[in-house]
Amino acid sequence: MTAKAEPEAVEKVIFDGLAEVGAEPSDINREATFEALDVDSLDLVEIAQIVEDEFGVELAGEDVQDLKTVGEVVDLVVSKGS
């Protein structure tokens, strides 16, 4: 079963996912940009898969390609999951 896409839960899963794909944990926060975190398109695909497994929310490539910061992705997942 998938969890409910509550803001804190989504934030935690995405932060953990970013760390898993190699972002520096101390640099991860809502305002951080993927560019600054050195997170590339393939990393985002992996994070989208983690989000889908956890919350059942599907993030297509075109959904995330224009998002620059971690917070924007968290907000998108929360809004899609509600």
Next chain:
Amino acid sequence: MRPDGAALVTGASGGIGAAVADRLAGQGWPVGVHYRSDEAGAAEVVERIESGGGSAVALHADVSERDAADRLVGELEDRFGPVLALVNSAGTRADGLAPQLKDEHWDRVIETNLSAAFRLTRRVLRPMLRARYGRVVNIASVVGPRANAGQSNYAASKAGLIAMTHTVAVEVARRGITVNAVAPGFVETGLTADISSEAVAAEIPARRPGRPEEVAACVGFLASDEASYVTGTTLTVDGGMSA
């Protein structure tokens, strides 16, 4: 080196796929032996692997069906864990000169040889990306890059498979996942039972058809740890036919 996981071989009830399943089992992979109609053939492969001390399970699906990839991979994962090696060997032909080739024959060959291989690849990339390890080997053909009258559908499917292989390879190379193709020439199997070996042999520099094991050996190499820097390429196994 290699994380724990399983290998899925499609079309493994006979021919090249069966030889590949044997080979990968010998290299220590638990193997999903996929078949469509030849249940007995798949059971025989599983039995052979188990009696050699390996692990295997027979899995049934028509890969031309859209949901087959998810189901197949899910079943194998339930049994042996994440699928970290995939060999797409399921393939079919439906020959005819282009003016007479029916939509149904075009579609069946493209679906089975190309679209199904893509859907399976897409599905297994999930566990492979997570594991930072993966081996995908697609059984293409010398027909595709090269013309063969009467096989416009088959040639298009195999050329497409090679192109897909090369592109996916560059997408995932940085994650320790390799994606390659093997292109056999003429191999004696059920697929080529209607073709006279003697007639073809004259056109092969090696003067004989290939054996499934000779193709499987190349797949075994590409699936091994030693081949970790080989990706996005096509290994031709054809007795010199296209040299």
